[in-house]
Amino acid sequence: MSIYLDYAAATPIDTKVLAAMQPYFSDMFYNPSSPYAPAVQVRRDYEAAKATIASIIGAKSGELTMTAGATESINLAFSSQEGHVVTTTIEHPAVLAAARQYEHTLVAVDKHGRVDPDDIYKALRPDTWLVSVGLANSEIGTIQPLSKIATIIENVRAERVVAGNKTPLYLHSDASQGAGQLDLHVTRLGVDMLTLNAAKIYGPKQVGLLYAARSVALRPQIVGGGQEAGLRSGTENVAGVIGMARALEIVDARRQDEVQRLGNLRDVLQNKLVDAFPEAILSGHQKHRLSSHLHIAFPGLDAERLVFGLEAEDVLVATGSACAANKGTRSHVLTAIGLDNVAADGSLRLTLGKQTEETTVEQAARIITAIVSKEKARVA
């Protein structure tokens, strides 16, 4: 059995989630738009799942648009209007690609990957209609001061009213990576739009949602039968949405314990590796960081060689982000936090999850120490 330390890239579906989905594959397979009772029941179950999700994030069902994942949700959020958008240099490629379709400003982050809310403020123009800041970074785990940004945006909105500027200003956050560890309550976060992804919380792949407050006028990207209140057409993904609701319920119920547990395990792993390799460089904010994340660079080593060496010992880890990993390009996040190339090229992303135990991290620390030592000896 391998030691999986790449939960930020993909999570296995929880058996309880799969069990919740199962009836909707072959028995309750009806089209929720069909008129007969079993189909009406499917519609009810679908709506109940949306209501469950809505309640967890403090929203109303009608404010959720179910999508095929975070990337589609982000694209939907960005397509609702034309104009200037503001985001940060360390966002997920989907946010950066969506932003590039418009006039945009990328706000820099500090060396821990944190954005200064004042820098967001300074980037706002009279025609800025969207600010998009990911709740937590998928590569280095840094958590952003989202509610402070929300307060700034609230103030700018008030200023716009006084100035007679009718351009709306919305705050969107991709919370795909923080879900399961951070509070997702939209009012407490202060967001107008929120992207979530089932695939990162032990739910099915290709299921996500965009929360948009009633005040946001979304513009559909996918038109047709008018499902999801006309915002995203196509026969509903009944099994997938029921799976996402169950997945979110499960991670939400044990969120605080799990944050504690993962944080302790991550710290054990981090301390062992830093003790063994004092030259190692940790990235990500050491306080405002997801408990699951450990980003560690071994300057002078080749991360790909480390990944394959570890794989040979049944330890599965990532180099850089899953998205950049296969393309031989350097991570834009590591560039943005100013990690030099020698360190970036020797960096691993270790992400913990549900099946990570004390024995797992101890074994992993031993194996990683052995492989890194071997590589150090080789290049010495």
Next chain:
Amino acid sequence: MSIYLDYAAATPIDTKVLAAMQPYFSDMFYNPSSPYAPAVQVRRDYEAAKATIASIIGAKSGELTMTAGATESINLAFSSQEGHVVTTTIEHPAVLAAARQYEHTLVAVDKHGRVDPDDIYKALRPDTWLVSVGLANSEIGTIQPLSKIATIIENVRAERVVAGNKTPLYLHSDASQGAGQLDLHVTRLGVDMLTLNAAKIYGPKQVGLLYAARSVALRPQIVGGGQEAGLRSGTENVAGVIGMARALEIVDARRQDEVQRLGNLRDVLQNKLVDAFPEAILSGHQKHRLSSHLHIAFPGLDAERLVFGLEAEDVLVATGSACAANKGTRSHVLTAIGLDNVAADGSLRLTLGKQTEETTVEQAARIITAIVSKEKARVA
């Protein structure tokens, strides 16, 4: 156990398909972009599934963009260029909605729901870049003369070359409804783009694809990590695509037998109902029609009452299309073929599928006859 006669609205996942998908939920759950061997294996399995699909439709893997279903595929096909588009009055709502985003001409059909290729020709303008004609209609089952339309388009392209008109001209077909019964070979169909949907062929919901020949320059609607050759970003739906490939393989292998079998069963049902109710009106082309489809109107009756009466006897059927069904609007297809309102409002769509047997249609015919007779007596 109820008698399901609404296969055009939704199909249960084949147990073999679900079995093929199952490993990718919890065991082989890895992100196909991750670098370690188990993830590389997932990538290979994903690509193999695409190759299987490609081979069945006579295409290359690189010409397939996997999507979250037919609606997204259609939207992707339509978004590849601006300009004038031509389609028919009886297309799926997704095609009509996509067409309405551009300058468009809707070509009328005859009373059997068939479009005359010459009428398509007449609708073409020098700036027409897309013709979209569904392979078979989901409500009445009429099959379109697609290869004749393809020939016309081929000729117009040649004329454009001579005239120095550089506007490309593409033929797209939504074949969601014909899959499993009709030849989907893209060269024989003569299409440049083809939409397919797993949910209609005993595969998973929210999985579909757009085939686009290399000559077509698609423009992505969903940008981000660059998956699907940059045409549709988002972590790949591994389980879903593997399910779609298996589903397509299964229906393709028994296509000819199944067409024969369903056609015979449908004719039994049709003959029994027409014998019992000589005033009944059949819609859809009686020769060029999907074997699965029987659209029958009982003028003067209320189709919704029939649906609920049948449901009480465990027979599940549709009134009009699944998309229009819940909205109290009249089917645009029935309007387009000139079925008068009194007939349209009393019409049922009965669609047969894999689990339909001789005993099923005989029992269904008996029950439908009883319910229709009762309703006739009530309104008399």
